[in-house]
Amino acid sequence: MSNVAPTATGTARTGSHEVILEMRAITKEFPGVKALSDVDMTVRRGEIHAICGENGAGKSTLMKVLSGVHPHGSYRGEILWNGAPAQFSSIRDSEQAGIVIIHQELALIPELSIAENIFLGNEQTRRGAIDWVQTQAKAAQLLERVGLSEDPMTKVKDIGVGKQQLVEIAKALSKDVQLLILDEPTAALNESDSQHLLQIMDGLRSHGVTCIMISHKLNEIEQISDAITIIRDGRSIETLRVKEDGVDENRIIRGMVGRDLESRFPDHTPTIGEVFFEVKHWNVQHPVRADRLVANDASFFVRRGEIVGFAGLMGAGRTELMRSIFGRSYGTLLGGTIVKDGKELHLKHVRDAIDAGLAYVTEDRKTLGLNLLDDIKRTTVSAKLSRITHGLVVDETEEYRIAEQYRQELRTKTPNVEEGVAKLSGGNQQKVVLAKWLFTEPDLLILDEPTRGIDVGAKFEIYGIIQRLAAQGKGVIVVSSELPELLGLADRIYTIAEGRITGCLDKAQADQESLMRLMTKNTTRTQANAVS
Amino acid sequence: MxxxxxxxxxxxxxxxxxxxxxxxxxxxxxxxxxxxxxxxxxxxxxxxxxxxxxxxxxxxxxxxxxxxxxxxxxxxxxxxxxxxxxxxxxxxxxxxxxxxxxxxxxxxxxxxxxxxxxxxxxxxxxxxxxxxxxxxxxxxxxxxxxxxxxxxxxxxxxGSLPEVGPNTGYNNLTVLLGILGCAAIVYGALRSRARLTKIGAQVEEAWAMWTRLALVCLVILGAMFLIASGRKGFPVSGLILVVLVLVYGFIASKTxxxxxxxxxxxxxxxxxxxxxxxxxxxxxxxxxxxxxxxxxxxxxxxxxxxxxxxxxxxxxxxxxxxxxxxxxxxxxxxxxxxxxxxxxxxxxxxxxxxxxxxxxxxxxxxxxxxxxxxxxxxxxxNKSQGKPSILGLFQRNRDRNRRLAEAESGTVDTQNPAQSSVTSTSSTLGSDS
Missing domain, CATH: 1.10.3470 (ABC transporter involved in vitamin B12 uptake, BtuC)
Known part of the structure; x- marks a missing residue:
C-alpha cells in the first residue's frame, strides 16, 4: 500500500471528483450471521461522507473492515485506497496509510493529560526519553487546529465529553490523517458542542481531510455532508449526493427503512382493558454526568392486555427510563410518580419493584440478565426465591419441578434443567430469562430488546409468548431497536429521543417513516443556526 | 473415567x-x-x-x-x-x-x-x-x-472425645460418631432420590449411588476406627470443624x-x-x-x-x-x-x-x-465449562476488545456462548445504550 500523499495536498472539495477510497463488494460474515453482503461505497477526496442506517444495519462493521479491526482475509471484497488495493491487517496498518477511526466509546485514558493522550503510542522522544517540551508544543498546535483552548497538561477526565471528542480528533491529526472516520460523533454531545464539532469537521474538509461520519442525527447529516451512503440489512442501498440530488431528511428516512416486513408474527387479536400502570413526569439524572437527563419529563401509561412499544435510537434513553422505573436501578431519580392500579408506588429497590408486580428483562443477557455460572433451574427461580422457600431453605425439589414446567411451557431446547445457562443458544437463554421473570408472576412485564441476537425461529416463539402474556391480561412493554418488530407486535408505540417522549402512535397510524421521524426529532434544537 | x-x-x-x-x-x-x-x-x-x-x-x-x-x-x-x-x-x-x-x-x-x-x-x-x-x-x-x-x-x-461405655478397645464415642454420620448420609441420599423420583426428575443409576455411598461410608468408618484405636478419641476441634462444614455447606447450597x-x-x-x-x-x-x-x-x-x-x-x-x-x-x-x-x-x-x-x-x-x-x-x-479463573482475568480485556469489535453485529457473541462466557463476570457498569 502506498501511504504517501501528505495531508495538505488533497484537492479542495470543488476540484475534480478524485476518488480517495473505494470499497467493492465487501462481504463480512460472523458465525451464523451475514453482517455485510456486497457493500459498495465510493468516497471522494475532501468530502464529508455520511453513512446512514438503522441500528444493526452494518455501519460500524463496515468501518471496522475499512480500518483493519476486522483484518484482511476475514472478509471478502476489495478496498482501493488512493487507487491501489489495500490489505490492512490491523488498526496500525490503516493508521499508517492515513485512515483514523474515532469510536463512539472514546479511547482516551482519563488519568493522562491531553498531550499524553494525543501522543499515546506515538510518543515524542529525545534520546529515548519523553521530550516534554516538544510534546506540549505540538499538542498545543494540534489543539489550536481543533479549536480547543485547554492547557495540554490538563487531565482528560477533567474536560467534558465534547472536548474529549476534540482531543480524539487532535490525536488523529497528529498522525497525518487523510481519512477520518467518526462513529456517532455527536451522540453524547449537547447542542453547542455538536455544532462546534460540525464546524471543526467543516474546517478539516477545507484543509483537504476526508471524513466518513456515521450518525443517527439526520439534520446534522443534511447540514454538513456532501454524500450519503445508506446501508440496510448489511447491504448498500444507494449513495445520495446531497447538493445534486436535493436530499432532505425524509428522503434519507425512506432509504433507511424502505423494506417489507420480513419477520412474521403470530396471529393475535388484542383484548385491551383499562389503564392500570402509569408513569408521570419522570425525571432521571445520568449517574455520572449530572448535566444530562436520561429521562426528561417522561409520562406514559399501559393498559391491561396491551403490548406497548418503545422506539428510539441508540442512546435515546429507553433502557435508562425502564431501569429507573424498575426499582431505581439506573441513575438518580429527580422526580415523578408511578401509579399502578390506582395506588402510587415508591419503588426504592429492585426487590420492591418485583414485589409490586413488575418484571424487567434486560437488553444485555450476558452482563445484566444472567449469571452465566448458574444452571437453568437455579436461574429460573432466582428472582423470586421466596416462592419456594420453607423458612430460609430453598426447596430444591420444587425448584426442579418449576424449572421443568417452564422448560416445557416455553419449549426451551436443553437436555435437562441442570444444564449451565452458558451452554444454551441465545434464543434459549432468552427463554430461561423469560421463565425467570414469569416465575415472579408480574402484572407488568418490561422487555428490553427481547429478540436481540436471536434467530428467526426463536423470535417467532418469543413473540408468541409475549402475545400470550398480553392475552392473560398482563401489561407488556417492549423496547426494541427493530421497527418492524415493534410495528408487528405492539398495539401502541411511544417514541423517545434524548430522554423525552416525542410521540405516541397507535398501531393503525404507525409506520416506519412516521416513527423514524419522531425518533430523530431533536427536541432541543432550533433549526436556525446551520453551518456554512 | x-x-x-x-x-x-x-x-x-x-x-x-x-x-x-x-x-x-x-x-x-x-x-x-x-x-x-x-x-x-x-x-x-x-x-x-x-x-x-x-x-x-x-x-x-x-x-x-x-x-x-x-x-x-x-x-x-x-x-x-x-x-x-x-x-x-x-x-x-x-x-x-x-x-x-x-x-x-x-x-x-x-x-x-x-x-x-x-x-x-x-x-x-x-x-x-x-x-x-x-x-x-x-x-x-x-x-x-x-x-x-x-x-x-x-x-x-x-481435647478429645472421652472414653465412655464398655471397653471395646476402641473409643466408643468416636465409633458411634462414624456410624451416625454414615447413617445420616445414606438417609439423606435416599430421601432426595425418592423426592426426585416422585416429581419425575432424572435420577442417577442406582448402582452408581450405592457404590458412592459405600465408598464414602467406608472412608468415614475407616477413619473413625483408625482414630478410635489410638490413645485418644476424635478431637474436639475436629468435631467443631465437622459441625461448621455441615452448617456452612448447608447454608451455601440450600439457603x-x-x-x-x-x-x-x-x-x-x-x-x-x-x-x-x-x-x-x-x-x-x-x-x-x-x-x-x-x-x-x-x-x-x-x-x-x-x-x-x-x-x-x-x-x-x-x-x-x-x-x-x-x-x-x-x-x-x-x-x-x-x-x-x-x-x-x-x-x-x-x-x-x-x-x-x-x-x-x-x-x-x-x-x-x-x-x-x-x-x-x-x-x-480444565476451564472447559467456561468458569472464570485467573486466566479469565487476563483474557477479559482481550475478549472485551473483541466484543467491541463485534458490537454492531450484536448477534455474534450470543451465537457462541461457550467462547464468550469467560467475560461473564466482567463488570460493565449499566449499559449506556
Missing part, C-alpha cells in the same frame, strides 16, 4: 483434588513406613489444622462473593489475646470467655463489613488495613507478652442466603436486577469471616495453651490457598465449602508428610507454593 464420573458426579476439578489427597496420603504412608496413618498422627493433623480449615470455610464464602480477606490472622490473634487476658484478669469462666471472643469477632466483622459493603472500599484494602490494625492491637493489648489460658479452655483446641452469595459473586449486576441486595450479602460474608476468625484464634490459643504476639501470622494465606486449591475462582461465583476443606487437607497432609520425612521448612514452603500454582493451573486448563 466415565464410570468414575457417574459415581462421583461430573466435577472433575473436585474429583482431581480428592484423588490428589488420596494419592498424597498413600505416598507418605509408604514413604514414612506407616507413620502418616498412625492414629496419633491423624489426630495431630486434625488438631494442627482445624483452625486453618475453620478460616477456609469463612474465606470460601468471601471469595465466592468476589472479595478477599487478608485480616483473618490478625483478627484471630487479637481476639485470642483479649480472651486470654479476660479469663486471667477478670477471672471469667472459660465458656463466657469463648462467648466474649465470638462477640468481639462479630464487632470486628461489623467494622470491616461497614467499610466494604456500606462505604464501598475494596475488601483487599479494608482487610489489609485490618491486618495491620489488629496485629498492632494484639501486641498493644497483650503488651507483646504471652498470656496462658486455663485447662478448661484448652478443650476446644486439644436463600447461599444462593445470593453465589449470585453476587457470579454477576453482581444481574443479581441486583433480580432483587438481590448485594450490600447485605457483602456485609454478611465479611462479618461472618471475622466471627470464624475469632473462633479459629481461640482454637489455636487453646491448643498452644497460651496467646502470643505472633499468633496467626500468615494464616490468611494458608486459608486463601486452601480455598483456591479447593476449586474457587478468583473472579468469584465459584467454589464450595467441602472443596476448600479438601484443599486445606491437601496442604495439611503435605506439610505433615514432609515434616515426618525430615524435609526442612524451606523446601516445604517451596513445595506448597508449587502445589498451589499447579492446582490452579489445572483449573485453568
Amino acid at each position: 466415565n464410570i468414575v464420573r457417574k459415581i462421583f458426579g461430573g466435577d472433575i476439578r473436585q474429583l482431581g483434588m480428592v484423588a490428589a489427597l488420596v494419592i498424597l496420603i498413600a505416598y507418605f504412608q509408604i514413604k514414612t513406613g506407616g507413620l502418616t496413618l498412625d492414629p496419633n498422627n491423624v489426630n495431630n493433623i486434625i488438631q494442627g489444622n482445624a483452625y486453618i480449615l475453620v478460616l477456609a470455610i469463612g474465606m470460601v464464602l468471601v471469595i465466592i462473593a468476589g472479595h478477599i480477606d487478608l485480616s483473618v490472622g490478625s483478627i484471630s490473634a487479637f481476639v485470642g489475646i483479649v480472651v486470654a487476658i479476660a479469663i486471667r484478669d477478670w477471672s471469667l469462666p472459660w465458656p463466657v470467655g469463648i462467648l466474649l471472643g465470638l462477640g468481639l469477632g462479630a464487632l470486628v466483622g461489623v467494622w470491616q463489613g461497614f467499610w466494604v459493603a456500606r462505604v464501598g472500599i475494596p475488601a483487599f484494602i479494608v482487610t489489609l488495613a485490618g491486618m495491620l490494625f489488629f496485629r498492632g492491637a494484639n501486641q498493644y493489648v497483650g503488651k507483646s507478652n504471652t498470656v496462658p489460658v486455663p485447662e478448661g479452655f484448652q478443650v476446644i483446641g486439644s 436463600v442466603l447461599g444462593r445470593h452469595i453465589y449470585a453476587v459473586g457470579g454477576n453482581r449486576h444481574a443479581a441486583e436486577l433480580s432483587g438481590v441486595k448485594s450490600r447485605q450479602i457483602n456485609f454478611f460474608v465479611m462479618a461472618n469471616m471475622a466471627v470464624l476468625a475469632s473462633l479459629a484464634g481461640m482454637m489455636f490459643v487453646a491448643r498452644s495453651t497460651a496467646s502470643g504476639p505472633f499468633d496467626g501470622v500468615g494464616w490468611e494465606l494458608d486459608a486463601i490457598a486452601a480455598v483456591f486449591i479447593g476449586g474457587a475462582a478468583v473472579t468469584g461465583g465459584v467454589g464450595t465449602v467441602v472443596g476448600s476443606i479438601v484443599g486445606g487437607l491437601v496442604m495439611a497432609v503435605l506439610n505433615n508428610g514432609l515434616q515426618l520425612e525430615g524435609v526442612g521448612a524451606d523446601a516445604t514452603q517451596m513445595i506448597k507454593g508449587l502445589v498451589l500454582l499447579i492446582a490452579v493451573a489445572f483449573d485453568v486448563y
Whole structure:
C-alpha cells in the first residue's frame, strides 16, 4: 500500500471528483450471521461522507473492515485506497496509510493529560526519553487546529465529553490523517458542542481531510455532508449526493427503512382493558454526568392486555427510563410518580419493584440478565426465591419441578434443567430469562430488546409468548431497536429521543417513516443556526 | 473415567483434588513406613489444622462473593489475646470467655463489613488495613507478652472425645460418631432420590449411588476406627470443624442466603436486577469471616495453651490457598465449602508428610507454593465449562476488545456462548445504550 500523499495536498472539495477510497463488494460474515453482503461505497477526496442506517444495519462493521479491526482475509471484497488495493491487517496498518477511526466509546485514558493522550503510542522522544517540551508544543498546535483552548497538561477526565471528542480528533491529526472516520460523533454531545464539532469537521474538509461520519442525527447529516451512503440489512442501498440530488431528511428516512416486513408474527387479536400502570413526569439524572437527563419529563401509561412499544435510537434513553422505573436501578431519580392500579408506588429497590408486580428483562443477557455460572433451574427461580422457600431453605425439589414446567411451557431446547445457562443458544437463554421473570408472576412485564441476537425461529416463539402474556391480561412493554418488530407486535408505540417522549402512535397510524421521524426529532434544537 | 464420573458426579476439578489427597496420603504412608496413618498422627493433623480449615470455610464464602480477606490472622490473634487476658484478669469462666471472643469477632466483622459493603472500599484494602490494625492491637493489648489460658479452655483446641461405655478397645464415642454420620448420609441420599423420583426428575443409576455411598461410608468408618484405636478419641476441634462444614455447606447450597452469595459473586449486576441486595450479602460474608476468625484464634490459643504476639501470622494465606486449591475462582461465583476443606487437607497432609520425612521448612514452603500454582493451573486448563479463573482475568480485556469489535453485529457473541462466557463476570457498569 502506498501511504504517501501528505495531508495538505488533497484537492479542495470543488476540484475534480478524485476518488480517495473505494470499497467493492465487501462481504463480512460472523458465525451464523451475514453482517455485510456486497457493500459498495465510493468516497471522494475532501468530502464529508455520511453513512446512514438503522441500528444493526452494518455501519460500524463496515468501518471496522475499512480500518483493519476486522483484518484482511476475514472478509471478502476489495478496498482501493488512493487507487491501489489495500490489505490492512490491523488498526496500525490503516493508521499508517492515513485512515483514523474515532469510536463512539472514546479511547482516551482519563488519568493522562491531553498531550499524553494525543501522543499515546506515538510518543515524542529525545534520546529515548519523553521530550516534554516538544510534546506540549505540538499538542498545543494540534489543539489550536481543533479549536480547543485547554492547557495540554490538563487531565482528560477533567474536560467534558465534547472536548474529549476534540482531543480524539487532535490525536488523529497528529498522525497525518487523510481519512477520518467518526462513529456517532455527536451522540453524547449537547447542542453547542455538536455544532462546534460540525464546524471543526467543516474546517478539516477545507484543509483537504476526508471524513466518513456515521450518525443517527439526520439534520446534522443534511447540514454538513456532501454524500450519503445508506446501508440496510448489511447491504448498500444507494449513495445520495446531497447538493445534486436535493436530499432532505425524509428522503434519507425512506432509504433507511424502505423494506417489507420480513419477520412474521403470530396471529393475535388484542383484548385491551383499562389503564392500570402509569408513569408521570419522570425525571432521571445520568449517574455520572449530572448535566444530562436520561429521562426528561417522561409520562406514559399501559393498559391491561396491551403490548406497548418503545422506539428510539441508540442512546435515546429507553433502557435508562425502564431501569429507573424498575426499582431505581439506573441513575438518580429527580422526580415523578408511578401509579399502578390506582395506588402510587415508591419503588426504592429492585426487590420492591418485583414485589409490586413488575418484571424487567434486560437488553444485555450476558452482563445484566444472567449469571452465566448458574444452571437453568437455579436461574429460573432466582428472582423470586421466596416462592419456594420453607423458612430460609430453598426447596430444591420444587425448584426442579418449576424449572421443568417452564422448560416445557416455553419449549426451551436443553437436555435437562441442570444444564449451565452458558451452554444454551441465545434464543434459549432468552427463554430461561423469560421463565425467570414469569416465575415472579408480574402484572407488568418490561422487555428490553427481547429478540436481540436471536434467530428467526426463536423470535417467532418469543413473540408468541409475549402475545400470550398480553392475552392473560398482563401489561407488556417492549423496547426494541427493530421497527418492524415493534410495528408487528405492539398495539401502541411511544417514541423517545434524548430522554423525552416525542410521540405516541397507535398501531393503525404507525409506520416506519412516521416513527423514524419522531425518533430523530431533536427536541432541543432550533433549526436556525446551520453551518456554512 | 466415565464410570468414575457417574459415581462421583461430573466435577472433575473436585474429583482431581480428592484423588490428589488420596494419592498424597498413600505416598507418605509408604514413604514414612506407616507413620502418616498412625492414629496419633491423624489426630495431630486434625488438631494442627482445624483452625486453618475453620478460616477456609469463612474465606470460601468471601471469595465466592468476589472479595478477599487478608485480616483473618490478625483478627484471630487479637481476639485470642483479649480472651486470654479476660479469663486471667477478670477471672471469667472459660465458656463466657469463648462467648466474649465470638462477640468481639462479630464487632470486628461489623467494622470491616461497614467499610466494604456500606462505604464501598475494596475488601483487599479494608482487610489489609485490618491486618495491620489488629496485629498492632494484639501486641498493644497483650503488651507483646504471652498470656496462658486455663485447662478448661484448652478443650476446644486439644481435647478429645472421652472414653465412655464398655471397653471395646476402641473409643466408643468416636465409633458411634462414624456410624451416625454414615447413617445420616445414606438417609439423606435416599430421601432426595425418592423426592426426585416422585416429581419425575432424572435420577442417577442406582448402582452408581450405592457404590458412592459405600465408598464414602467406608472412608468415614475407616477413619473413625483408625482414630478410635489410638490413645485418644476424635478431637474436639475436629468435631467443631465437622459441625461448621455441615452448617456452612448447608447454608451455601440450600439457603436463600447461599444462593445470593453465589449470585453476587457470579454477576453482581444481574443479581441486583433480580432483587438481590448485594450490600447485605457483602456485609454478611465479611462479618461472618471475622466471627470464624475469632473462633479459629481461640482454637489455636487453646491448643498452644497460651496467646502470643505472633499468633496467626500468615494464616490468611494458608486459608486463601486452601480455598483456591479447593476449586474457587478468583473472579468469584465459584467454589464450595467441602472443596476448600479438601484443599486445606491437601496442604495439611503435605506439610505433615514432609515434616515426618525430615524435609526442612524451606523446601516445604517451596513445595506448597508449587502445589498451589499447579492446582490452579489445572483449573485453568480444565476451564472447559467456561468458569472464570485467573486466566479469565487476563483474557477479559482481550475478549472485551473483541466484543467491541463485534458490537454492531450484536448477534455474534450470543451465537457462541461457550467462547464468550469467560467475560461473564466482567463488570460493565449499566449499559449506556
